[in-house]
Structure formats: C-alpha cells, structure tokens
Amino acid sequence: MPAKKVEARVEQLRRDLTEYARLYYHEGVSHVSDAEYDALYRELQALEAQHPELVDDASPTQRVGAPLPEGTSFDKVAHEVPMLSIDSLFTTEEVDDFVTSLGRFLKLEANELEAIAWSLEPKFDGVSASLLYVDGKLTRCVTRGDGAVGEDVTANLRTVRDLPLQLVGDAAPAVPALLEVRGEVLMRRDAFARLNERREERGETILANPRNATSGAVRRNDPAEVARYPLQFFPYGVARSEGAAFATHTETMEALHAWGFADSGLRRRVVGRDARIAYHDELEARRDDVPYDMDGVVAKIDDLALRERLGSRTRTLRWQYAHKFAALEAVSTLRAIEVQVGANGRLTPRAHLEPVDVGGVTVRHATLHNADHVANLGVRVGDRVFVYRAGDVIPQVEGVSRSAAGDAPKDWDASLPDSLKDTDGAVRTGVFHAWRAEFQMPSHCPACGTEAVAEGKFWRCPNRFGCPPQLVGRLEVLCGRGAFDIDRLGPKLIQQLIDAELVHSPADVFHLERDALVELDRWGAKSADNLMAQLEERRTIPFDRFLVALRIDEVGPSTAKLLAGAFGDLDGLRAATEEDFLAIDGIGEVAARKVSAWFDEPRNLELLERFAAGGVRVVPLERRAGGGVFEGLSVVVTGTLESYSRAEAKAIVEAQGGKVSSSVSAKTAFLVAGDKPGSKLKKAQELGVKVLDEEAFTAFVRGE
Known part of the structure; x- marks a missing residue:
C-alpha cells in the first residue's frame, strides 16, 4: 500500500475506533460488533507495527505504556489552579445557612438569592484528578494530592477506557488550545464485585470497596495492571481554558461531553431552594439504583461570573457546597460467625450482627471473605465492629470499634438468632457463637461432614457430587442466564426439588416428570406444564453456554468462550491436553489444569451422558479463522x-x-x-x- 494510503488508513482507523469507543462508553450504543471492533483494532496495530513513524500517543493502541522501574515513585506536580476542598453540610438547616451567607456576601435580597440557578450533580466517591489537554491531546494527568501538589499518573489514567486521549475536533465549540479538566476516577459497584470475584479466585487480597480499589489502581507502577481495573472518569469542571469561553457551568459540561467526555446523566440545573433539597432527597432515595458509590450532592452556582465575584476562602470555594447523605457505615455487635458452603465448595465465614441501620437499610449479615481476613481484622465474637455497606455490594466488616471484655451478657446464649439453630434448637455445625470466641476454619464441611482441603488462602469441601449446598449452587448456575436460562426454576424451587429427591445432579433437571412435579406443594398442573415447556425449549444450547452450565472450576463465561472458540465442540475439548489449553492466550496454568482434571473424573463423564440422555443438544461453534504470516503457528x-x-x-x-x-x-x-x-x-x-x-x-x- 502506498505511504499516503497507509497514513490515510491509519487516521481513518483511529477516528473510527475513537468514535465507536465514545458511543459505546458514553452513549451505550454499539455501532459495530465486538468482532468488527477487534478486527479494526488489530488492523491498526499491525499498520503501526509496520510503520512505527506513524505511531501517535493519541492512538487507541497506545493506552497502555511501560511500567515504572522498580522502586520509582511518581513525579510531584504543582497544580496551576489549586484543587480546593468542598464545604460538607449534613442538614437542610446547614444548607440554608450556607446559601444565606452567600446572599449577605453578594448583598442580595431574598428573592434575588432564590432566583440564582444552581448546577447539581452526585458527589461520587472516587479519586479526584486533573487532566491537561494541549491542542486537544491528553498530555498530563495529576492526582489531587494535598490540593496544591499532586502526583503525575498520566500513564495509568491513559488506560481508562472512557477517557479521551484526543478530544473530538469537529464538535462545537472548537477544542481550545489548552484545557484543564477536573473530574473523578471511579468504578461501578457491579464491576468492582466482579473484580473481587476474580481476585478471590486467584487467591489475591479482597479489596474493601470501589473507592479503595480505585485509589490503589491509580497509584500502581505498571499501567498494564491498571488496565485490568474497570476504571471510569466523569468530569466535574474546568480549571483552565485557553480558546473557549463559557457563561455557565452547564455550558461547560455540555462542551466537555461534546469533546468526548462521559456524562453520568445525573447532573441537573435548578432554581430555588426547594428544587435543590428535592434533588438531594431524590438522589439519596435512588442511591442503591445508581451503579456508583456516592455520598452526597454537590451544588454549584451555575453562573461563572457570579462565581468570580464569590471567589474562595483559604481551603474552600464559596460558590459550591456538598450536601451529604446519611452515612453508609455503622457500628454493631458481632453475634456469631457462621461458615457457609458455596456453589464451588468454598467455605466462607459470614458475620451475624445485631441488626443495625446502615444508610437506611437494616443489616444483619456481612461477609468476612476468608480465615486470613478474619485474622487480619482481629475480630472476636462479641466485639463492636464497623459495618460498611455500599449499594449492591454485600455489607462487610471493616474493623473493630471496641473489643469484647469481661463476662458475657446474661442473655447472650438465649438471644442467639434462630436462623443459626436447627429445628431441634441446637446450634448448627460451623457456627462460632461463644462470647469472645476466636474464629478458626473447621476441619470438616459443616454441610456434609467431608474433610476440608486447603487451597491457598481458602478452604474447600471436595465433595462436589454429594454436598447439598454445592448441588444447589451448581443448579443455580445451570438455570442462570449465562447457561440454560431456565427462569422458572429459582433457588427455592431448586431446593424443593432436591428435598423431594427429584434431582441428584444438575442433569436431572432434564429428566423431571410432569406427574411428579404436580404432587409437590404449591405446584399445579399449569406450573408443571410451563416448566416442562421451557425445559423443552432450552434443551438446545450453544457450546460456550453449556460449558458455563457445567460449573467447571476456573471456567466462567469469558474462559468458556475461549475454549469453545478454540475447540469447536465437546469432542474436541475432551480430546485436548493440558498443553493444548495452555496454548490458548488467556488460559493460565490453573485453568488448564482444572479443565483437564474435570474430564479425567469418571463422574463428570457420567454427567455428560446424563445430559445427552435427557435430550440436551450442544450446538458446536466454528473454530477461529486464521490468516497472515503467523497462520496456524x-x-x-x-x-x-x-x-x-x-x-x-x-x-x-x-x-x-x-x-x-x-x-x-x-x-x-x-x-x-x-x-x-x-x-x-x-x-x-x-x-x-x-x-x-x-x-x-x-x-x-x-x-x-
């Protein structure tokens, strides 16, 4: 290809990939399939590899840079415009007093003060950063630090997928010659939960909450590691701009969005005291529905000229305040620690707490992750502990407020929750409830009595085929959306089928008989007919989703797609060796060993035969196509x-x-x-x- 055509193609690919990424991350729209995007991305990579003189820092391929040398710290950078704090207010009375003081400062009458327009937005609980763009290109990213001096984390923040490396040049208004954008680096709660699941599977330390995870990621020395974190960036203002002028904050934020920045969709311009308070109350009521942690509302005067008149104090800006939400942390008494058995046999300690209100929700249980985590916390039964909750993330114990001391309260044993007792009133196996008791992982599974085995930081019940909670978990995975998608069988009905001894393995679902279902409590002819009809519809399943349904250790949806794409069908996968699995990029040694071992277990092969006998048909996938100088290598x-x-x-x-x-x-x-x-x-x-x-x-x- 002639040089000019190569250069034109590279520029076109960069524009297209940047626009597709903007539409995907900012608008939730996919104009091309993942496969098409990946093909364009690989084409650009190949062209840049063949023509290194065309490589540009703003290219989508250049997000991940080289790690810092071992022992190197981040460079310190002084902020041209200090990143000042925000006044935190906790009641409507404090908000009213704050705004009244502004009226006095500006010498405004009450009606004039009431007519001021405000821009309201969530106070996201992330990490503040300042981004510098020169001629539209991202050149430097600095943390807030102490407000006067921060750290240069440019290489790390370049990995944030929704952060533009090059501002959109054809938007109106025109991109300024210099632009300093302030905003928040953060991550979604559901993405954080998935991140922790992956860390737990790898035996890594569990992260406390999205904010701590974000803070740790931003300051890692290797950008490639930072890229593994699901970070996002939302701008909240402009500190400097040369070549673009605005009259209001609203105009500023609209311009940022036009230039390529993400918009949370939660910002609102309002006038009047009642509208400001109503927005705060509305957002607080919705805090569990918004997928990001937030601890309040930031209110800013919209008129930028009015902001100039107000100026700043020593540490804060006069023209904005934060109206905080009710705290998501509380203190409660640790009543007991119960060992639960998960779907994969993992033994996990769970805290039972005296009921406590945390952010408007009554919390009675919290995760303790693993035995090492409990030991690091230093908690004992009876301690007063800090309990943290954030939206959909499971509540967790974060530390000890006050250690239990002296003798147990007189009613300590008698007041133990009934949920920790068997039907005969005896405390269940695997429950630590004695006053000041230290937790120790039991040597045997509390559900089936099988001797537990250690796997790194975790303990597991190896009785995969006979442990009741594991069967429940495997059936829930099988019925889930990522597998057979049998939504007529929820957890309670699955447990009922197990108790009635109608299912002894996941494949038994496809051997259920209508007449047996009708005889169960709360089942009628219509319910049984509906389930039988759905089972008939679901008997045909794509190969990758079938692999998810098998609940092979280390094989989730992404790994299942890699395996299905590489081997095409079940026969190809069964014939593969551990070495074959390792030849797939994205399959590590642990996953390769687990998959290989799964097919060596006779009872797993019997399970496959049971699925086939139940009429399950697995649809093969086409193998990945090759092409090019490395074809087949x-x-x-x-x-x-x-x-x-x-x-x-x-x-x-x-x-x-x-x-x-x-x-x-x-x-x-x-x-x-x-x-x-x-x-x-x-x-x-x-x-x-x-x-x-x-x-x-x-x-x-x-x-x-």
Whole structure:
C-alpha cells in the first residue's frame, strides 16, 4: 500500500475506533460488533507495527505504556489552579445557612438569592484528578494530592477506557488550545464485585470497596495492571481554558461531553431552594439504583461570573457546597460467625450482627471473605465492629470499634438468632457463637461432614457430587442466564426439588416428570406444564453456554468462550491436553489444569451422558479463522520490547492468524524475546524453538 494510503488508513482507523469507543462508553450504543471492533483494532496495530513513524500517543493502541522501574515513585506536580476542598453540610438547616451567607456576601435580597440557578450533580466517591489537554491531546494527568501538589499518573489514567486521549475536533465549540479538566476516577459497584470475584479466585487480597480499589489502581507502577481495573472518569469542571469561553457551568459540561467526555446523566440545573433539597432527597432515595458509590450532592452556582465575584476562602470555594447523605457505615455487635458452603465448595465465614441501620437499610449479615481476613481484622465474637455497606455490594466488616471484655451478657446464649439453630434448637455445625470466641476454619464441611482441603488462602469441601449446598449452587448456575436460562426454576424451587429427591445432579433437571412435579406443594398442573415447556425449549444450547452450565472450576463465561472458540465442540475439548489449553492466550496454568482434571473424573463423564440422555443438544461453534504470516503457528512473547507492548505484539500475531500461548512447548513455532526474557528463553533453546528478537519479529511481520 502506498505511504499516503497507509497514513490515510491509519487516521481513518483511529477516528473510527475513537468514535465507536465514545458511543459505546458514553452513549451505550454499539455501532459495530465486538468482532468488527477487534478486527479494526488489530488492523491498526499491525499498520503501526509496520510503520512505527506513524505511531501517535493519541492512538487507541497506545493506552497502555511501560511500567515504572522498580522502586520509582511518581513525579510531584504543582497544580496551576489549586484543587480546593468542598464545604460538607449534613442538614437542610446547614444548607440554608450556607446559601444565606452567600446572599449577605453578594448583598442580595431574598428573592434575588432564590432566583440564582444552581448546577447539581452526585458527589461520587472516587479519586479526584486533573487532566491537561494541549491542542486537544491528553498530555498530563495529576492526582489531587494535598490540593496544591499532586502526583503525575498520566500513564495509568491513559488506560481508562472512557477517557479521551484526543478530544473530538469537529464538535462545537472548537477544542481550545489548552484545557484543564477536573473530574473523578471511579468504578461501578457491579464491576468492582466482579473484580473481587476474580481476585478471590486467584487467591489475591479482597479489596474493601470501589473507592479503595480505585485509589490503589491509580497509584500502581505498571499501567498494564491498571488496565485490568474497570476504571471510569466523569468530569466535574474546568480549571483552565485557553480558546473557549463559557457563561455557565452547564455550558461547560455540555462542551466537555461534546469533546468526548462521559456524562453520568445525573447532573441537573435548578432554581430555588426547594428544587435543590428535592434533588438531594431524590438522589439519596435512588442511591442503591445508581451503579456508583456516592455520598452526597454537590451544588454549584451555575453562573461563572457570579462565581468570580464569590471567589474562595483559604481551603474552600464559596460558590459550591456538598450536601451529604446519611452515612453508609455503622457500628454493631458481632453475634456469631457462621461458615457457609458455596456453589464451588468454598467455605466462607459470614458475620451475624445485631441488626443495625446502615444508610437506611437494616443489616444483619456481612461477609468476612476468608480465615486470613478474619485474622487480619482481629475480630472476636462479641466485639463492636464497623459495618460498611455500599449499594449492591454485600455489607462487610471493616474493623473493630471496641473489643469484647469481661463476662458475657446474661442473655447472650438465649438471644442467639434462630436462623443459626436447627429445628431441634441446637446450634448448627460451623457456627462460632461463644462470647469472645476466636474464629478458626473447621476441619470438616459443616454441610456434609467431608474433610476440608486447603487451597491457598481458602478452604474447600471436595465433595462436589454429594454436598447439598454445592448441588444447589451448581443448579443455580445451570438455570442462570449465562447457561440454560431456565427462569422458572429459582433457588427455592431448586431446593424443593432436591428435598423431594427429584434431582441428584444438575442433569436431572432434564429428566423431571410432569406427574411428579404436580404432587409437590404449591405446584399445579399449569406450573408443571410451563416448566416442562421451557425445559423443552432450552434443551438446545450453544457450546460456550453449556460449558458455563457445567460449573467447571476456573471456567466462567469469558474462559468458556475461549475454549469453545478454540475447540469447536465437546469432542474436541475432551480430546485436548493440558498443553493444548495452555496454548490458548488467556488460559493460565490453573485453568488448564482444572479443565483437564474435570474430564479425567469418571463422574463428570457420567454427567455428560446424563445430559445427552435427557435430550440436551450442544450446538458446536466454528473454530477461529486464521490468516497472515503467523497462520496456524503458536507464538510465545516474553521480555520487554522497545517498539511494542507485549499486548500489542500479541495482537499483531493474532491479526496475522497466529495463536499466542503463555508457555513454551514443543508445539511453539516462535518465541518473541525482548529484554530480560527469563526462563522461557532457556526452555525455547532446550526445545529447539526458533527465537525472534524484536528486529526479526518486525521483519517477519512485514514479510521480509
């Protein structure tokens, strides 16, 4: 392709990818499929690899940079405009007093003060940052720090997917020559929960809440690690602008959105005291529905000229305030610690608390994650503990307020909640309830009595086929939307079927008989007919969703798609070896070992036969297509490359039809080795695998 055409194609790809990302992250609209987006992205990567002179910092491929050298700290940067604090107000009376004081400062009559327009928005609980754009290009990102000096975290914030690297140039008004944007880095609660699930599966420390997770991510030394966090950015104002002038905050925020920034959709312009209070009360009532943690409302005078007149105090700005919500943290007494058995057999301690109101919700239970977490908290039964709740995130104990001391209260044993007792009144197995008792993970599963086994920080019941809670959990996964999507079978009905001994394995769902269902309590002919009809509809299922339904350890929806795409059907997967699994980029050693072991277990093979006997038909998927200089070849990338990140090198291989593996084997065609390649180079040399340095890799990609 001629040089001019290459350059034009690169620019077009960058514009298209930037616009598709903006529409996806900001508008919730997908103008192309994921596969189409990925193909365009890989094409751009390949062109930039072949023409490094065309690489630009604002390209979508350049979000992830190199890590800081070990032991290096972030550079300190002084804010040109200090990032001052906000006055926190907790009652409507305090809000009224604040606004009245503004009236006195401005020498306004009551009716004039009431006519002032305000811009209201959530006070998101994230990490504040200041972004500098020069000629529309992101050049520096700085944390708030102490308000006067922050830390340069540019490389990390460039990984935030909805943060524009290049402002949209054809929007109105025109992009200014210099723009300093202030905003909040944060993450959704559901994304945070999924992040913690993945960390727990890998045996990593559980993060306390989205705000702490965000703060930790922003200050990591490796941008590639930061990119794993589901961070987002919402602007809340402009500190400096050269080449664009605005009359109101509302105009400013609308311009930011036009230039490419995300908009939460929650900002509102209002006039009058009642409207301000109503917005606060409305948002507080909705705080569990809004997917981000927020602890109040920020109210700002909309008129920028009026703000100039008001100015600032030593630490705060006079023209804005924060009207806080009721606290989401409270103190309660730890009544007991119960060990629960999860769907995968994991034994998890759960706190039983004296009922306490946390942000308008009565909390009686909180997660304690694992035995190490309990030990680190230093909690004992009877302690007064801090309880934290944030929306849909499960409440958790964050520390000890006051340790239990002296003798137990007289009614301590008698007041133990009935939910912790069997029908005969005896305390259930696996419940620690004695005054000042220290928690220890039991040696046997409290549900079935099987000896527990240690797996890193966690303990698990290995009785996968006979432990009742595990059967319930496996059936819930099977009936879930990501698998067979049998919505007529919820948790209570699943438990009922197990208690009635109608199901002994997940596959038994497809062997249920109408007449047996009709005889159950609260089941009628219509309910049974509806379930039987749905089961008939759901007997045909795509391969990847069937893998999710099997509840193989380490195989969630994303891993299931990788396996289904690589092996096509169940026979191909069964015939694969652990080495074959490791050859798939995205499949690690633990997952490879778990999948391989699953098919070595005779009872799992019996389960597959039981599904087939129940009429379940698994629809195969087409295998991934190849194409290019690496077609059909397995490649491993190791070490530090100068011209590419490792992720970029992998994407180039895949764009050229290759398959990227995480480990070297006899099936490896090439090892692409950068600086400090480590043990993979030695293994490649021992196996006679061809090694490409960076120059040779680039030449091979170009076909030279």
